[in-house]
Amino acid sequence: QEIPTPTIPGDTTNTKTQDTITGIVRDEQGNALPGVSVMVKGKPNTGTTTDPNGRYKATVGGNTILVFSYTGYGSKEERIGKRKEVDVVLRAEQEALEEVVVIGYGSVKKRDLTGSVAQVKATEINAFPTSNALQSLSGRAPGVQVYQGSGAPGPAMSVRIRGANSILGSNEPLYVVDGFPLSGSNPTILNNADIESMEILKDASATAIYGSRGANGVVIITTKQGGVEGTGSATQVDFEANYGIQQIRKKLDLMTGPEYATFYNLRAANDGVTPYFTQEQINNLPSFDWQDFIFRSAPIKSTSLNIGGGNERTQFSVGGSVLAQDGIIKGSDYDRYSLRGSIQHQISDKLTVDANATLSRLITGRKDSNGGARGNSLISSILGAPPALTPYDDNGGYRLLSNAFNIAAPDIINPLNWINEETNKTEANLVLANAAVTYKPISDINIKLLTGIENRDDRENMYRTNRYQGSTGEAKITANNEQSRLVELTANYNKIWNERHNFSALAGVTYQDFINSYVMGSGQGFISNVSGWDNLGGALVPLVPASGYNKSTLLSYLARVNYTLDDKYLFTVSFRADGSSRYRTDSRWGYFPSGAFAWRVSQEDFMKDHNWISDLKLRVSWGKTGTQIEDFYPTFNPLAGGYTVFGQDLHLAFAPETDLPNRDLKWETTEQIDAGLDFGVLDNRLVFTADYYRKTTKDLLNAVPLPTSMGYATTFQNVGQIRNSGVELGLNANIFKGDFKWDVTANIAFNRSKVLKLYAGADIFGDELKMNVVSDSRTILREGLQRGLFFGYLEDGYDEEGQIKYKDLNGDGSISNADRTVIGNPNPDFIYGLNSSMSYKNFDFTFFIQGMTGNDIFNASSIGSTVDYVSGLNMVRDVLNNHWTPENPNAKYPVISNTVNARVSDRWIEDGSFLRLRNIQLAYNLPVEKFNLGWLKRLQVYVSGQNLLTLTNYSWYDPEMPSSGSDYLSYPIAKTYTFGVKAGF
């Protein structure tokens, strides 16, 4: 079949030697590549693309350089010379040896890395739709654990790199977007499609350049940029759209209406009270399924468009995206609109300017979904609502659940109140923008001045109508502003001497400030619901407004030297000094040095005979990093304003809040050593990475709980030391090449924490649980043990009345605080991820498995539904079938009685191990070359499913927990079926 071959218009600059050049572009397997951009270097407007057979035709001058580029492949330049036929082979990018990895304040070739850095690329980040880009890190890199504690739309994720060091402070890594260290935790401003790559810096030699913010690791996010500097390329347009349906993954097996009545009659019988229901009533009771009523199927939709291109001197990238997610609980949703642009322009040989800006608007609709008890929060009311009651009363109003039966909890609220009569909507506008000027006085030196701003304005709106149970209408608006400004001056020097000594150096000074402010207004008592929160002035009872302002600053000096000898011996040293306004003058400055050495063994002469080894590198590193306290003014004791009343008037009152300041606070520092190995065989078809690390955190900041008789609840102290050590293994295998391709990447990581030292050797109790039937602290930090352990009583069967007995561990004849012990461990033995991607002809099939093993969950969610018999709540059906009776003394649940003897005990500890099929996807790449459409280069359609399969023994909704391992009536995580399309033009 003969089709016209595209032709590049003549190169008018050199008319003397016009020639027609033809050729075929293939990949390494010899397959013809259609749609490859071909153009004359420096003339981006004159490009063409290869035809479906990979062929191209160009009429150009003999001296021309042709540039071939194709997404996912390294671009290639060919000087034509006198050739008439130029065939080109493009290498797929994953296999390109000269891959570059972004590190702090610069980048290096992957092969020259001395530290432990993992890279996650656009294809992985974009593998399936997520509402938070960090979700896509889950399971992708060894030692990186992503915690999604809630299934609510637009969730904040929590990321742990090599375990958690800090008790008080954030254990979130530092996020650096295009060189700007973000002040907040999650980079929610970005859409997955905006991201070119994420680099995860793990060891201290990589993170120490971020000094006091490096202890939890650093995630460097690079957004998509235009073509390659100095080359230019054809304009590329990428479009993606997908649509998914989310459903609740699992329902809990609760009692029916008649079972409910039978259950409470049983309680009455056990307590010697008249039965609440007659048999006739029981027979006629309805069974209403509150879970079916509240949970729904909900769509998630996302669309993005990215355009990139440019010429030799100017490159640009523009992207826009819309994400709309509805939650599986009505009224919860998340919408994100974002627009991103970047431009680089070379003013002259010495001067380059570049700018990036991202604008986002996030609208989050929340439904009360965490914590609570006895039906006073949404999830607890869904679980606790009597199944013998329907949501509406005879008049069509919301049924008052609290006095429907005499046994009902006084606090239970009909969930429809939250669903229909309360709106919580946060509207956030985010800007992240930076601009830099780079000056090259001579070719070896690069001086860069970068300024940037991060700004987040969010407005939280709340309105509760006057139809909400017991409400006269309530409105509240809180406007927050978070702002961070950055000025950074860095200089780079690169020099190679005698082709043996490769030397580069970096020095810089940076200043960043962080400003938070807020203003809040609210009112109660609205005669009409029409205006919602938009008419605070219409409140019968205007409430007192509030505002606040915090500012802190960070001034830093940094330096780094890289030296490579003979491409075999690689050295890196770095240093950063951070001065923080959060500490008093004498402890203000922290110093963070690091050093690393790598030996590329495969480069040695004695390895020459071992051709099968393509890469072997040994790495060791050491360094110090810090953690900054989150509080802006931790050494002062601020007094909070309030009121009291004398006569009929308000009078101002000022008193401290709950934290007792510690005037002697100092930096928390983490010292880390790392030893690693990179090993590639068979031309890197199999690449293996292993790391061992040990992190020791000293002067650990902690909120030490104080006895309540002090009036203060906590104080911050540099109390102790924690160590995290572990092993991380990663494997990347190209099992099959050719028509049937199969790539597998896998990783596994083992981390162990140990509390080495605590203030005065004393235990630190934490995570106070305050539910009606069980109230106590439930975690402990104790010297010699792992961090975050669950602590409480051990159960010992039942007494002769069927009440729970506890083990008297200290043998003093009574059950007291001293009988508590470690009852569970939320830290997994190991975490892992496995990604398999196969392709055959036009089909791609991928699946991605992720999981953790050996961790415990504290299931506080089940407390209300399994032992809180006092308040007429619905229970899981198992309680009815498996409770204590004289005939069944070893039952799972205690006697059904008004007296409940529950404590923080091993009853609530469950194995939280899970293996999850995070994503499974089948894609079909349409043979666009056959359509003969010049403008369409690629078109892929796919179907996929997220969380379709989860293997776990965990009894409640979902085993994915916040890092504390505590399940406390959180919003259930959904499974999703997705259909999507990706196109390139």
Place this chain on the structure above:
Amino acid sequence: CSKELDQEPRSILEETFYNTAAEAEAAVNAIFPPIRLGAQGIASYNATLECHSDYAYGRGSWAQFNDFSGLDATNTNRVGDFWNSFYLAIRNANLVIRHVPEGNAMNDEEKNRYVAEAKFMRAWCYFHLVRNWGGVPLRIESNMEEKDVPRSSVEEVYALIDADLRFAESYLPEDNAAQPGRPTKWMAKTVLSDYLLTNNKYQEARDKALELVQSGLFSLVPIQQVDDFERIFGAGVGVTDEEVFHFKYTREGQGNYYPFIINHPETGYFMKGGGKGAYAQYSNVNNNFYKEWSDLDLRKQLWYPMNIGLGEGTVLQKKFIDPAAANEYGAINDFPVYRYAEVLLLFAEAEARVNGVTAEALDALNQVKRRAYGREINTASDIDYQIGSFSPETLIDSILQERAYEFQFEGKRWFDLKRTGKAAEILQKNKGVAIADKHYLWPIPLAELNYNQGITENNPGY
């Protein structure tokens, strides 16, 4: 460059406050909110004390307080909240006592006044702590930031209460007309009288109460019918002649939570039309206390029948009602900590204990009774207690019984039962519950035991 790192918090700081009289006053004001407000303050505290009485019961989770069979986690936690609230108020008082004497823009008179206010409130808080928990850790201005403070003896706690109240008596003003509810000399004398009576120091207790009686500043509010109690306890009545020490409330998030606790949504007594109310406290016409009570007593008529699913004869109280409350924290009824009726009965009891059956004791007692029956307060009437009918012991019993009628839902009865050693006997008789020794004191909260290494033992039985 390091100047960029210097901080200027835009907040009011402990480090720079407490200089002017206005600042000292605002610091004193902060002593009140923890105990006045919310579900951890006086309302729930008072409800808990009332559940321990012989005439009232708690519904649902409150029932344990009248069962005297031990406290589950909910209620251990609940009484722990009261501990926290009292100590938070004490911390704020200690800050005043520590810093105000150093204030650089106040004269000595002002300093003494604010320190006296703080000491008065500190003493009042410790007076409640010591009666509910026994010997508690004494946190004063000099050790307030020490983490580990052991329990003091009951005597040591009372020694501090004594010293604080006497300082307050000396330096508090006589009059608080500008800010009704602020501490006065008369409030200090009343608390002194109560604490002295509790500690069997009858002569001085009598004298302190007598000072108020003789001051001529206070009198009982007369009533004719049951609805007239609104003139004393109703929403927005302002300062009555009877007020000695009241917590004051307004609607803007500064309301009294107690009317929410006791009222039923269907009566319209609370948030009319809004339908809220926990009716967490009730009584029953079959309770002996109720049965033996004269129907002529208008105070008995504050109880009204209501079926709340807890059997025949259930009655609820309408002593504190606010139909116009906007929400559960929006009632504006005063909480009466001390009324003149109590001063009269403090005097009567102390007088009887010192001097036996006297006309003065009888008169004080009869004033309270006559008012409650709708009679002229200062005119002898047919319902009067007669002097000839009493021995000193039976007079004291009658005074205690009159206190029980008069201060229902004001948190006095449980302390009366405990200090007179009659709790077990009377609770058995009226409510039919047996009470073990451990129930005279509440458990020290777990958070205190966990974090205060100075405390090694909880109260007996916990």
